[in-house]
Amino acid sequence: MDSNIKVLKFGGSSLADAEQFRKVKNIVMADERRIYVIPSAPGKRFSGDTKVTDMLYECYNVAESGGDIDEIFSKVCDRYNSIIEGLGIDLDLSLEYQHIKWAILHHAGRDYAASRGEYLNGIILAKFLDYDFIDPSTYIKFFDNGTFDSEITNTLLSTELKKHKNGVIPGFYGSMPNGTIRTFSRGGSDITGSIVARAALADIYENWTDVSGFLSADPRIVDNPKGISFITYRELRELSYMGAGVLHEDAIFPVRFAGIPINIRNTNAPEDTGTMIVPCTDVFDSETVITGIAGKKGFSVITIEKAMMNSEKGFGRKVLEAIEKEGLSFEHLPSGIDTMCVVLHTEEINTCRDRLKNRICASVEPDSISIEDGLALIAVVGRSMVKAKGTAVRVFKAVADSEINIRMIDQGSSELNIIIGVDEKDFEKATNAIYHEFVK
Ligand code: ASP
Numbered sequence: 001m002d003s004n005i006k007v008l009k010f011g012g013s014s015l016a017d018a019e020q021f022r023k024v025k026n027i028v029m030a031d032e033r034r035i036y037v038i039p040s041a042p043g044k045r046f047s048g049d050t051k052v053t054d055m056l057y058e059c060y061n062v063a064e065s066g067g068d069i070d071e072i073f074s075k076v077c078d079r080y081n082s083i084i085e086g087l088g089i090d091l092d093l094s095l096e097y098q099h100i101k102w103a104i105l106h107h108a109g110r111d112y113a114a115s116r117g118e119y120l121n122g123i124i125l126a127k128f129l130d131y132d133f134i135d136p137s138t139y140i141k142f143f144d145n146g147t148f149d150s151e152i153t154n155t156l157l158s159t160e161l162k163k164h165k166n167g168v169i170p171g172f173y174g175s176m177p178n179g180t181i182r183t184f185s186r187g188g189s190d191i192t193g194s195i196v197a198r199a200a201l202a203d204i205y206e207n208w209t210d211v212s213g214f215l216s217a218d219p220r221i222v223d224n225p226k227g228i229s230f231i232t233y234r235e236l237r238e239l240s241y242m243g244a245g246v247l248h249e250d251a252i253f254p255v256r257f258a259g260i261p262i263n264i265r266n267t268n269a270p271e272d273t274g275t276m277i278v279p280c281t282d283v284f285d286s287e288t289v290i291t292g293i294a295g296k297k298g299f300s301v302i303t304i305e306k307a308m309m310n311s312e313k314g315f316g317r318k319v320l321e322a323i324e325k326e327g328l329s330f331e332h333l334p335s336g337i338d339t340m341c342v343v344l345h346t347e348e349i350n351t352c353r354d355r356l357k358n359r360i361c362a363s364v365e366p367d368s369i370s371i372e373d374g375l376a377l378i379a380v381v382g383r384s385m386v387k388a389k390g391t392a393v394r395v396f397k398a399v400a401d402s403e404i405n406i407r408m409i410d411q412g413s414s415e416l417n418i419i420i421g422v423d424e425k426d427f428e429k430a431t432n433a434i435y436h437e438f439v440k
Helices: 018-029 052-064 070-087 094-105 110-129 150-161 189-199 233-241 249-258 315-325 353-364 391-401 424-438
Strands: 006-010 034-039 173-175 181-183 204-209 230-232 262-266 275-278 292-305 339-345 368-381 406-411 417-423
Touching (some): 006 018, 018 110, 052 070, 070 110, 094 110, 150 189, 233 249, 368 424
Antiparallel strands (some): 173 181, 368 417, 406 417
16 A cells, blocks of 8 residues: 655755755655655765765864864855855754864764764755754664664654654764764665655655666766666665665665665756666566676685595585685685685785685695686676576677686576676776677
């Protein structure tokens, strides 16, 4: 049954100045189901501008090193005052500013300082929309160890939301059991939006940003890539893990749990339908087969060889145990009969390269072991791949025709993705070759 509730999150660029606030109001007012709104802090107004969150981190750093925050803090206040003035609303935040400055100087913490960006923007937006202001510090809760407490949050927040006809809930932060402010990682207002959508049992979570949804490839690599109109949560997870931006990785979980679709929309082009992220869909793209391509550089492969490895019980476990003991996690595990390869982030291996090698040698006594850097991974993702024969062949052929050597292949058991590893220098060329093989 429809709840007739829409939850909207607006990113920093959508709320960077008074003009953007007006666009937001038009969007919210265009549909009476748009009752809960989650703002980010004011973002960049032009390239080279500074986000308010970054200014607040700077305030914290300067304060903690005993410096004078007057100048930088007054720049933060100026940003908000110019929005208030530009909107012509009757609001005076000077007492708030005084309190926040005092708290930053009295060690209220890094997260507290950063969170005030969303807090102040929330007050202004609530006033401008004439919506209730709901402070998430009372309802969005973290455990003592700093991880998010989803269940208590859902209980507290759903009870509170029922008391409000509408509301503005600032993104990015909540609080610890002792009441101190805690933020999510950067870009975390996306997570707040998702949490609110779940608690409100919304029909949809609209995530308003400055692009009209996801693109099927990185526009810095592929010229003018096609937009994605439908994508499943699982596909998106594969793509965003591999570096496709726009939505915070963790924002998927609360709404996915509740089966609520996310619609990525563009505040500057509200007529565009954007990308719809859904739990599952019958919409299969038989024409292009793939939904998107994403990739990352910076991986290393540990190759371990040993004759008759396949008959040695516990071989794989011992190798993985050695990796675990170094506090590392692995990304992929492509293996042969007498070889086992483990793909990891180079950055992580760099902290313990020799120790890790020695540990593996002591544990499984291989015939040889090597660590090679400079690997880029490319994920070709698409739910339609299950239905289309020969997708893998097309991927490999496209790469081979470009005279690029594939160093690693890994097809997920879900048939949702094919991951290949190539030399970092071939990354862009390989991505283009695959893209153009599928998207004509
Ligand atoms: N303002 C925070 C950031 O810049 C959170 C967000 O925008 O989602 O990371």
